[in-house]
Amino acid sequence: MKTLKYQQDAINELTDKAVKLLNLGGARRKIVFEAPTGAGKTVMTCQTLANIVDELRTRGDSRFKECAFIWFAPRKLHLQSYMSHKGAFGETRKLTPVMFDELDQSEGIQPGEILFVNWESVNKEKNIMVRDSESSASLYEITRRTQQELGLPIVAVIDEEHMFWSNTADKTEAVLERISPAVELRISATPKTAHPDERTKVYRQDVIKAEMIKKEVVLNPEIEVSSSEDDTALNERLIKIALEKRNQIAEAYRAEGVSINPLLLIQLPNDKKEAMTVEDEKVAAQVKTYLKHMCDITEENGKLAVWLSNEKSNLAGLEKPDNLAQVLLFKEAIALGWDCPRAAVLLIFRKLQSDRFTIQTVGRILRMPQQKHYPNDLLNVGYVYTDIAKEKIDIVTADAGYILNDTITAHRRANLCNVSLKSVYSERPNIERNYLGTDFRNVLYDTATDFWKLEQGAGLFSIAELAAMRGDEDEYQPLPETDDLTINENRRRVQNSIRLDVKTINIEIPKDVHFQNEVQTLSVERAKFARTAGEIDGVFIAYIDGKGGQFERKGRTDKIASFLTELIADSFGIYETDAKKVVLYHENRPKFDRLLETALEKYARKREVAAAKAAAARVYKEHDWEVPEQRVYYAETNRVAPAENHALLPFIQLNTASNPEKEFVKFLEANSQWIDWWYKNGDNGKANYAIEYHKGQDGEKGLFYVDFVIRMKNGHIYLFDTKSAGSDIFAADKHNALLEYVKENSTAEQPLAGGVILQQGSNWLYSPQHIDNTTDTLNWSCFYPQQA
Secondary structure, three states: OOOOHHHHHHHHHHHHHHHHHHHHOOOOEEEEEEOOOOOOHHHHHHHHHHHHHHHHHHOOOOOOOOOEEEEEEOOOHHHHHHHHHHHHOOOOOOOEEEEHHHOOOOOOOOOOEEEEEEHHHOOOOOOHHHOOOOOOOOHHHHHHHHHHHOOOOEEEEEOOHHHHOHHHHHHHHHHHHHHOOOEEEEEEOOOOOOOOOEEEEOOHHHHHHOOOEOOEEEEOOOOOOEOOOOOOOHHHHHHHHHHHHHHHHHHHHHHOOOOOOOEEEEEOOOOOEOOOOHHHHHHHHHHHHHHHHHHOOOOOOOOEEEEEOOEEEOOOOOOOOOOOOOEEEEOOHHHOOOOOOOEEEEEEOOOOOOOEEEHHHHHHHOEOOOOOOOOOHHHHEEEEEEOOOOOEEEEEOOOOOOOEOOEEEEEEOOOOOOOOEEEEEOOOOHHHOOOOOOOHHHHHHHHHHHHHHOOOOOOOOOHHHHHHHHOOOOOOOOOOOOOOHHHHHHHHHHOOOOOOOOOOOEEEEEOOEEEOOOOEEEEOOEEEEEOOHHHHHHHHHHHHHOOOOOOOOOOHHHHHHHHHHHHHHHHHOOOHHHHHHHHHOOOOHHHHHHHHHHHHHHHHHHHHHHHHHHHHOOOOEEEEEOOOOEEEEEOOOEEEEOOOOEOEEOEEEEOOOOHHHHHHHHHHHHOOOOEEEEEEOOOOOOOOOOEEEEEOOOOEEEEEOOOEEEEEOOOOEEEEEEEOOOOOOOHHHHHHHHHHHHHHHOOOOOOEEEEEEEEEOOEEEEOOOOOOOOOOOOOOEEOOHHHO
C-alpha cells in the first residue's frame, strides 16, 4: 500500500489530539474525523489507535499508561472493521481486536483490546448485549469494570457517525452517556456532531492529488435529446447509455493493458425502504428483461449480479478486478461499507417526485482500482445517470433515518402489573369514515360544468400565440369539429384557457453536470425526452396521487383518476392517454389543480355535514382496556425516544409530539422511583384507551383519548391529558368528563385520579374539581409523584 502524506498527517494530528484530551481527564470529549469516501478512514483510524497505545506508554507526562477501545459501527460494518484490524495486527499484536463473545467478560476490556460492537445490538433495551444475565454481563457492566476496576479510560470509535443521528439521535446519546467513554472519535465523510472538542479533516483535493479517488463525477454525460414519442421508455434509454459508458471504460482499460472489468451499478427507485415495493419490482423486471434480450447479460451467464432483500446472486468475488459480472442491480444494501474499486458507472432510478441521492451511494464509484490515475482521463472520472426530473438536485448524506422500515414494534415489559380500565369505542358507519366515495363523480362533474360555462377571453395573447412566442416545437392546432354539439361547445369555451391538442409530454433530466461528491444542491441544465404512453400513465397516477390528501388513501387515487379521464372524454371527446396528456401539459396543469382542489373541498364539506348528523346518533360500545402486549407504529411518523419506565419498550414517540407531551415524559422518567410504569396512549381506534365526552354547547358526542395512563408503585392510577393553557377549546369538557369517569370507576383495589394537566414552571398542575377553562389555575393541585 502507498505511503500517503495526507494519511500520515491525519494520523499524527488525531493521535496528538486524542492523547491531549485523555490527559485533560473528564468524560465524553469528542474528536470529529472527517474524510471523503475512498480516503482510507479505516486505515488511518486503525493506525491512530496503535499510535495512542504507543504514546501513552512512552510519554512520561501521560495521565494514563494504557487504555481500552470500543468500536461502534452500524449494521454489519463492525465485522468488516474487525477483520481489517485482525489482519493489520495479526503479527504485531499491538492491538487485539475482539468480538463480544470473545471477550473475558468477568475481567472487562483489557489494555489494548478493541471491542467491536454492532450498533443495532445495543440501541434497544431488550437487546441481549445491554442486559445482564446468568451467562453474561451487559456491555454497561463490562465498561464499568474496565473503567472502575481496571482503571482504564475508554476511547470509543463511532464509525460512520452520520448514521447514528436522525431517528436514533436520542438513543445514541443515551447509550454513550451510560458508557461515558473518556474520548469519542467520531468518523464520517459527512459528520453531524456540531461542537466537538477537536476536529481533524482530510480534504478531497488532497485525496484526488494522491490519486486515491477519481477527479470528479459527471451526471448524465453525452445525453442525446429525443423530442419524438417512440416506443423506447426513458428507463431503457438510460440503461443503454449507462451500459455503453461501461463498455467504453472496459475498452479503455484494455488499451492500458489492465485486467479490470468495470462494473455498472443500477439502483432501484425506493432506496429508503429495504423491502421491494411494487415500483421496485416493475423496474427490476424491466432492467433484467432489457439486459437479457438486448445485451445478453443475465444471472445465468454470470454477467448480472443481484443484491436485493429478497434475491441475491453472483455476489461471491464481486469485488475482484476481473470478476465476470458487468452489472449489479441493488437497492440500498451496498451503500455502507462495501468496497469495490472496479465500480465505474452508477445508474440511479428515482421515484417521480424525488430530487436527491446520497453521497454514500455515489462514493461507491469513486475509488481508483489501482490507487493511481491513468493517462486516459475517461478512467479518472465517475459517471452517474439518473431520471431525476428537477431543476435542482440535492446530494445528501444518508443517516440512520434515511432507510426506513415500514413499522416499529414496541413490546410490553415482562411481568408488568397491568390495569383494567373501562374504555369505549365506536364502529363508525361508512358515512362517518373520511373516504372518497363514488358520489364524488357528481361533485366533480358539477364543478367542471361551472368551470366550462365561464367563457374565458383570449387575454393579451391566445394559446397559439403564446406557444409561438415560446418556440414550442409542436404547432398549436385546434381540434376538428365532432358530431356532438356539446363537445364542440365545450371545446370552444376553453379554447383560450386549456390546450387540448397536446401531442407529447416531455421529461427534462440533467445533462452533462460536473460535480464533486459533497453535500450540495446542483442547479442543472436539462435535456428533454418525450414520454412513452406507459410512462405517461405512471406520471398521471403520480400527479393524481397528490390530490385529496384530506381523505383516506384506500381507493382515492383510482377514483379521482377514473372520474377525471371520464370527465375529459365526456366534455371534450378526448380519451385515455390523450386525456392524460391534456391534464399533464405544463400550462394546463394549474387549471386542473384548481378544478380538483375545488371539487374535493366541496365534497369534503358535503361529507362533514353528513358525518356530523351520523355522529349525533352514534352509539358507543364498552370494553375492558389494558396495556397491550405489543403495539405497532408507522416508522415515517414516529421515532424511538429515550425512556426506560414506559410500559412498552422501546418507547416510540410521534415526530410531531407536542412540547407539553415531551416535557411530561421527561418529568415521569425523572420520578421513576415512585412510578411503577407509565403509558403514552394512542389517539384513535379500539386498541387505545378512550372515554366518552360531550363537546361544547351543542353537546355533540366524542371520544376522548387520554394521553397518559400512570401506575404508581402504591397501586394508584393517574389518567392525565397534557395541555398548554388555552390550547384546546374542548379541554374543559374533556377534563370534566374524566372527573366523572374517575368518580364512577375508582375502586379500593384500583383507585383513580387525574384530569387535564399543564406545566407551570417546574410544577405540573391539575384540578380535582370541574373547570371552565385551562387559563385560571388558581385552585389547581400539583402532581407530586412522591406524594401520589
